[in-house]
Amino acid sequence: MSIQWFPGHMNAARKKAAESMEKTDLVIEVLDARLPEASCNPMIEQLRKHRQRPCLKILNKGDLADPVATKAWIEHYNRQKGVHAIALSCKKPADVAKIPALAMKLVPHRGTALKPLRMMIMGIPNVGKSTLMNALLKKRVAAVGDEPAVTKTQQRLYLGNNIVLIDTPGMLWPKIEHPTDGLMLAASHAIGVNAIIEEEVASFLADQLLVRYPQLLAARYGLATAGMDGIGVIEAIAQRRGFRLKGGDWDLEKAAHTLLQDYRSGALGRISLETPESREQLLASYQPEPSLGEPREEQEDLDEH
Structure with a gap:
């Protein structure tokens, strides 16, 4: 299943962000620590690199992610020019109190009365930008919700200490290139529920957990995971929890929702869905879908022989 979700307001937000980037000194990009690259919007990377703006990458929800994977991601990002990462x-x-000092280190020539430090906070939907804004300002200035795309307009706010914050709506990008990225984003609640089928997303998540964290599935649901696949995990959760439909069949939809909620809330344990190594393997093996009428490279090679 290839998931795509790009509501109209996101396109308007992208255009506004491009305009504001010119008058911004630093980009604070909020990522999901459980899937840092899948939650990294390539449009944000393009905008900030075009304007040559440094970036403070915030791996939010670090308390929900696997600390070993998070350490590897921090090291990965800190090797990049003009980037500092923190979980x-x-x-x-x-x-949150650590952020202003880290930002000043990246842009030491700003932060005076004449030259305030202008920071733009960016990221995908439901990754925690509004929570970060409220925590930085120590008051509720941004709407916070458990659904993606709560914030739809840009805000300019004053933090004090000669720092200006520009909050932007959560943005995805028009085409999610890697299908697994879309599924990871959906599992982590960055995509609207109307754009996904929960059972398919939960089955994908279960497959990932069987490979990476079978012990957490076993501990949470009392499962013997050996030989199981993702669908089998959903069925087993329904059976263990007694989820039945009126006709007596197992309620797989409720079981799927339960697994997703347990992952999102951290009830399953500390989980990361990707590492720098797994990302490298994905990129190395990826072959984009051909356009209509355009054969795959392998087929072209076969035709030549």
Whole structure:
């Protein structure tokens, strides 16, 4: 299943962000620590690199992610030019309090009365930008919700200490190139529910967990995971929890929703769906779908022989 979700307001937000980037000194990009690259919007990368703006990458929900994978991601990003990465939870004030000082290190020539530091906060939907804004300002200035795309307009706010914050709506991009990225984003609740089929997303998530964290599935649901596939996990959860439809069949939809909620809330444990190594393998093996009427390279090679 290839998931795509790009509501009209996101295109308007992209255009507005491109205009505002010119008057911005630093981009704070909020990522999901459980899937940092899948939650990294390539449009944001293009905009900031075009304007040559440094980036503070916030791996939010660090308390939900696998600490070993998160450490590898931090090292990966900190090797990149003009980038500093930190993992934290935007719900923890002590974590958020570190951000202004880190931002000043990236742009040391700003932050005076004459030249305030202008920081643009960007990221995908439902990744925690509004929570971060509220924590930085120590008051509720941005709407926070459990559904993607709550914020739809740009805000300009003053943090004090000669720092200006520009909050932007959560943006995805017009075409999610890697199908697994769309599924990881859907599992992590960055995509609207109307654009996904929960059973398919949960089955994908279960397959990932069987490979990476079978012990967490076993501990949470009392499953013997050996030989199972993703669909089998959903069926087993329905059976273990007694989820039945009126006719007596197992309620797989409710079981799928339960698995997704347990992952999103951290009830399953600390989980990362990708690592720098798995990302490298994905990119190395990826072959884009051919356009209509355009054969795959392998087929062209066969035709030549």
